[in-house]
Amino acid sequence: MSQRQCEPLLTRLVDQHYASLYRYAYRLSGSSAEADDLTQQTFLAAAVKWDQLREPNRAKSWLFTILRNQYLKNVRRESAVGWESLDNVVDSVGEAILDADIDSEQLQRVLNELPEEFRSPLILFYFEEFSYAEIADQLGVALGTVMSRLSRGKAFLRRRLVGYATSDTP
Numbered sequence: 001m002s003q004r005q006c007e008p009l010l011t012r013l014v015d016q017h018y019a020s021l022y023r024y025a026y027r028l029s030g031s032s033a034e035a036d037d038l039t040q041q042t043f044l045a046a047a048v049k050w051d052q053l054r055e056p057n058r059a060k061s062w063l064f065t066i067l068r069n070q071y072l073k074n075v076r077r078e079s080a081v082g083w084e085s086l087d088n089v090v091d092s093v094g095e096a097i098l099d100a101d102i103d104s105e106q107l108q109r110v111l112n113e114l115p116e117e118f119r120s121p122l123i124l125f126y127f128e129e130f131s132y133a134e135i136a137d138q139l140g141v142a143l144g145t146v147m148s149r150l151s152r153g154k155a156f157l158r159r160r161l162v163g164y165a166t167s168d169t170p
Contacts, residue, residue, distance in 0.1 A: 009056075010047055017063055018043075020128055024064060027123040028071050030112040038074070042067040064128070065138045068120055075116065110160040118153035121146055 021042055025035035045066050046053075053062055111119055120139065124130040130138070136146045 041070050121149045122153045
């Protein structure tokens with residue numbers, strides 16, 4: 001397909017998916033400026049790699065994968081700091097969710113503390129409403145791994161948000 005032929009299709013993808021890609025980028029990065037950059041980089045990469053889109057009905061998933069890969073590239077470039085495994089962090093927190101007001105800024109701060117391997121599945125599942133199977137496909141992991149990462153990520157969030165709710169300062 002020529003560049004001229006893919007332009008209308010790419011324009012339609014931008015119209016359809018810009019907002020959800022931006023939300024995903026914002027949740028990953030915690031910064032509106034970085035989310036703008038990531039979203040634009042995603043569409044630029046999509047235009048360059050247009051011939052790699054085999055199934056047009058899976059364009060949304062393809063775009064989310066491009067965005068996540070771009071985010072990971074940026075993170076690797078910016079820092080060589082490793083993440084601590086959640087095996088050492090997650091403790092037994094009850095299933096009861098505290099009746100406290102947690103604002104979106106606090107939620108974003110806690111999401112930013114999560115290792116990316118847990119952050120992405122949480123964002124894709126709860127904010128972008130992808131299925132377990134779609135997330136597994138995007139991340140290139142088994143379905144059970146997605147379920148495990150969601151469970152461990154939720155436990156971490158719950159623990160941290162309870163900490164916010166019970167202290168005067170974050």
